[in-house]
Amino acid sequence: MPKILIVGGGYAGFYTAWKLEKWLRPGEAEVTVVDPLPYMTYQPFLPEVAAGSIEARHSVVSLRRHLKKTNVITAKVTGIDHASKTATITPEAGEPWQFDYDVVVVTGGAVSRTFPIPGVADQAYGLKTIEEAVAIRDRLLTNFDKAANLPAGPERDRLLTVVVVGGGFAGIEVFAELRSFASALLEFYPQLSFDDTHFHLIEAMGRIMPEVSLPTSHWVIKHLAQRGAEIHLDTQLTSAVDGRIELSTGETFETDLIVWTAGVMANPAIVRTSDLPVEERGRIKARPDLRVGDEDDIVADAWAAGDIAAVPDLTGGGVGGYCVPNAQHAVRQGKLMAKNIVAVLRGEEPKDYFHKNLGAVAGLGIGSGAFQSGKIAITGLLAWFAHRGYHGLAMPTWERKFRVFWGWWNNFWLGRDIVSLSAVQNPRAEFERFAARPKPAGEVAAPAAPAKSEAKKPAAKSAKQVEKAVAAK
Incomplete structure (x- = not known):
């Protein structure tokens, strides 16, 4: 065989x-x-995982569960x-x-694919794995928790500033989804206002989303600007050391969350x-x-x-x-x-791969999207439904489809979950903090000093001392 x-x-x-x-x-x-990895990641869902719209495990497909006749080696x-x-x-x-x-x-x-920009390797998150998407979500939520306890100032601005590098589909989607998520979070943080949040997208080219027409990309830029997000075109990131962003335009600011989507x-x-x-x-x-x-x-x-x-x-x-x-x-x-x-x-001839692009569809946060197929362009709510419908049905296996659609249905009525589980990245920290440890070998406890009442008492006599005393008498 x-x-x-x-x-x-x-x-x-x-x-x-x-x-x-x-x-x-x-x-x-x-x-x-x-x-x-023991699973396949449906990467178009990573922006929604980062924004809390899809449960992380629902956007991956177990290899062992769904490849029942295949040997799977992790x-x-x-x-x-x-x-x-x-x-x-x-x-x-x-x-x-x-x-x-x-x-x-x-x-x-x-x-x-990254470039040797100072600080990027140490500070940025990619967006190729489910773990990265979860970490981005938890970082944003944790930063909101921290910022709510700080007065207005540079440190709070740093925590509430999000930077995405790369204006392709992945970059625009995660940028828009995080902007939507941050706006929704303000309901639960009365100490913070919309003006406290800052979103910057950095794109080296003169336009975003080359997969769609120029008018559609302009609509996306205008739409995001209306939602308080800033897009820097024809701009390069020159440094990100310790979260201090330096741009080729000379602009500088600080951030605690950098997402890199500039190529693969x-x-x-x-x-x-x-x-x-x-x-x-x-x-x-x-x-x-x-x-x-x-x-x-x-x-x-x-x-x-x-x-x-x-x-x-x-x-x-x-x-x-x-x-x-x-x-x-x-x-x-x-x-x-x-x-x-x-x-x-079976001794037959293989066929050539021929597939004409059906178009592009992007989710831009709850209730907003962009769709392009040939000269047909749709934006707004209808495009958002097209985005969810297409990717929901494209998710392999009915078991995964059901979990995704069920999660969307629950979020419609209950809202997105806003719990940060950032501690899961170091799950033993709390246990180690209070765990009892054995004393090092060779360390002997000092003998306890006798109590004052006991020190005044005469020492007990041994049996031989008693015999000598009797003989002397």
């Missing part, structure tokens, strides 16, 4: 395994998914030697081992440790049919898709001729790749 190894359990990897379970005949192939792939068809698997606990495969599918996704890059931990061909931007070369290679050469039994792969965009709408790294492509590429793998196993 041929062994299929899927490296990465994100969109493309999960959907490939999920559809292989459906289309493979019993005994036709053995499928294994390796990922450091570990890292730290090397791919396709020449010998072996992969090095390194678990969190235990020794690495070699995994022999017949077909490899590389879907390792992307990570945040193919997962270097996988790309740099494999012998598969890589293009100039660090992505694995892929053909239109998702096999690894280019127009002239095909790497047999190797496939790639998603953000880690440079897949040609046959519609002509991609950037540099390739599909842009987003969920819309990754999901569809995963589905097609499963069909193509099955086709090749």
Whole structure:
């Protein structure tokens, strides 16, 4: 039975395994998914998780629960030697081992791409994982708690200032969602006013959201400005040391929450440790049919898709001729790749990936959104419903869909949960604070001094002393 190894359990990897379970005949192939995390994260929901609109666990999909015919290994792939068809698997606990495969599918996704700006690596949060989204939410809530006990001044301003770097879809969505969340929180903090909160988005280009038309992007800027948010276009972040923001325009201010969304890059931990061909931007070369290679050469039994792969965009709408790294492509590429793998196993020809962008939809906080499809643009409440409807239905598995929609329904009547669980990042701190510890070895307690009443009493005589006294008499 041929062994299929899927490296990465994100969109493309999960959907490939999920559809292989459906289309493979019993005994036709053995499928294994390796990922450091035991779940797939639905990343379009991360802004809403950061704003408390979606429960964190509802925006992830358990690999073991939903891939019932697939071997799931929670570990890292730290090397791919396709020449010998072996992969090095390194678990969190235990020794690495070699995994022999017949077909490899590389879907390792992307990570945040940063620049060597002072302070960013030490101060900023990314927005690629569910843990980052939860940490952003808890930081904002905790800062409100702290600020409510402070008088007006620089320290309170610092706690209530939020900075987002990057004006793409992810940046605008998390920026708008956090602005909406902060406005809603003021109801519970009478010590604070709307004017105490400050939101800044920094974008190096001259516009935001390149996926939508220019008029739509202008509407978003105007809409956010009306809600008290400031967008800095044609502006670069030059320093963020200790939370002190310095911009290329000369403006400076301080913040306690920086979110970095200015670009992604193919997962270097996988790309740099494999012998598969890589293009100039660090992505694995892929053909239109998702096999690894280019127009002239095909790497047999190797496939790639998603953000880690440079897949040609046959519609002509991609950037540099390739599909842009987003969920819309990754999901569809995963589905097609499963069909193509099955086709090749059965001696049939694979099909090319062709998908024309259906449009873009963004949530901009409760009751507001932006939608663009071709020349059709919708903004406001209707676009917000389109955003929730599309992503709610796009969430894989009915179990996850139900949890997401049920959470939205509860929030409609009960409001968003505003409890910060920042202590969960160091859960043993309180226990350690009061825990009793054994005394160091060799430390002996000093003998207690006798009481005054006992010190005046004569010492008791031993048996031999009594015998001597009797003999003397």
